[in-house]
Amino acid sequence: MKTRLTCPCGVLLTGKDEDELVENVQAHLREQHPSHEYTREQILFMAL
Template identity: 50%
Template sequence: MARRLQCPCGEGFREETDDELVAKVQEHLAKEHPDHQYSRDEILFLAY
């Protein structure tokens, strides 16, 4: 089942696995929001 997460900046993510979602979100955070870091558990908690 696909998981989704919407960043407050407007960027949306929809990935098929938790691992893919976490990787994409962490990549986005590193590039666009380097002062914000979230753990795998925090990202998955925010995902739906």
Template identity: 55%
Template sequence: MRIKTRLSCPCGAGITGSDEDDLVEKTRSHLADVHPGMNYSRDEILFIAY
């Protein structure tokens, strides 16, 4: 299985993590700061990550 470390948010932000845990943490932080009320599970975040 390939480790996913990048995600492109529909708002145009690019999020990069050092590993999947870091990517999920940074994505959740981005969502809280820029898109309040939008909550995604770890699996949902990794589904759209690459």
């Protein structure tokens, strides 16, 4: 299960499971990088 991803801006994003990780990454993108959108599959591909 993938539960962490480091954004290229340097922020470490985590979740207790993949669903929470995806939610947290998408929230970060909306707040900090509104011109970027990634699907669940894309986020999980980049996650560890």
